[in-house]
Amino acid sequence: MNKIILGRYIPGGASFVHRLDPRSKLILSFFFIVVIFFANNVQSYLLLGVFTLFCVYLSKISLAFFIKGVRPLIWLILFTVVLQIFFTRGGQVYWQFGPFSVTHFGLVNGGFVFCRFVLIIFMSTLLTLTTAPLEIASALEALMLPLKKFKVPVYEISLMISIALRFVPTLMDETEKIMNAQRSRGVNFGEGSLIKQLKAVVPLLIPLFVGAFNRAEDLATAMEARGYRGGEGRTKYRVHFWKRRDTLSCVLFGLLTLLLLFLRNW
């Protein structure tokens, strides 16, 4: 349970990336993911790679950590890469067997898909490692504000997101606790046949759900007791300030995009 790096926050950073406005971080990482799909040759991927490493360097978090973030997804990545390699046609054929063939295009495409995955994971890990979950939630709310005109319940959505994010670690702890308690009563998680394993999950899931229901009820009562009446007419404690470093990073990303468009073959 503790091995999952994605979605974790490392506090205590006074780094450039840590101090960015969460809104700009959110926009820029989305933007970066879109930009990745424009890259289509070795030079452009190299550029994006160097840029990503530069961002990682700015965050002052060790690179090993990001590599760990890739690890849980490595099988998915390899699966996709292998499919690409075997089923892409064109260019020089190196090896062929029935519908499978390894071609020059296939290898190149496989390499690109691999790079794409790794870059996306690095960037999104960078976002979650340097931004506290509540900051992400309030940034999301700020960014969704224009949708209010289209009757999207922006406030409710962001409230749910922030509560959900707040309770992820709590629920993880609770899961761990219940697992330990049931293990002590002789349940073996993740052992035996598939049906046995599925059955072992019941003593974990039911208490977890019951606990979540109870917690929701308590939380709702506590919120009402403290005068919560809904989104209308509330003031904000967490206020974002757009600073010079945010503009700077936007400009940097703009330059990157221009350079990328230049490097890419039309």
Next chain:
Amino acid sequence: MSIHFKNVNYIYQQATPFEQQALFDISLTIPSGSYTAIIGHTGSGKSTLLQHLNGLLKPTSGQITIEKQIITPTTKNKALSSLRKQVGIVFQFPEAQLFEETVLKDIAFGPKNFGSSEQEATQLARQMAHLVNLPEELLEKSPFELSGGQMRRVAIAGILAMEPQVLVLDEPTAGLDPRGRTEIMEIFQALRIKQHLTIILVTHQMDDVARYANHVIVLEKGRLLASGTPTEIFSDPEWLRTHHLALPQAARFASALQKKSGFEFSKMPLTEEELANQLVEQLGKRG
């Protein structure tokens, strides 16, 4: 079943930036048949220590011997499942572990996992429900319909039904009313006398320590600070204060009385009975 820890270290999330050492070079012995209390501040490593007792956690280095079973960092999980039957752990707020449709089934869950037949397990469950004073009419109800105190009893009965030889209790009375508290503590005491269980109690209630325990282990910041009988541990109020530990109420009263009126106690009284006895004795002498 006696338990020995030898130079046990435990590190959470080793080799990540979240790495944190919870136990430092712990060596201790819990004698067979003892009532051992583990005390210490929040975050002193008590809960980490007790998860080592049935192999939920394995030491990062060092070794633990429980009767004949030896647990080292490389011990396989398969080898530990028989240990789980012998060492029953009642976790903090154990009512969170209930899940079956009826109380009876939930109590019978543990024994069934360890190979008892349906019939044996149900019979054991009835017996244990009686032992923890659960009324007969509750047995066929859903555990989620019960009050908090009753749920706690069901959970405890579920552990007792595994018939462990070592019973580990992590604050078993937290959040209960005073009456439920004494009742549950008395049940454990009776069990120990009747079935010669080894009991390990983690608690902040010094009165419980003074009343029931015959062996005390003090932890501070993951290190073993002291171990001995309650009389030894509570003999030095000054030392306790520097380590932010409280005295039992009777002892607090006695030391205040000693200071105020020069009353001399031959031995620091730890429970109300001891206090009363000594007072009677001394007052008798004065005539």
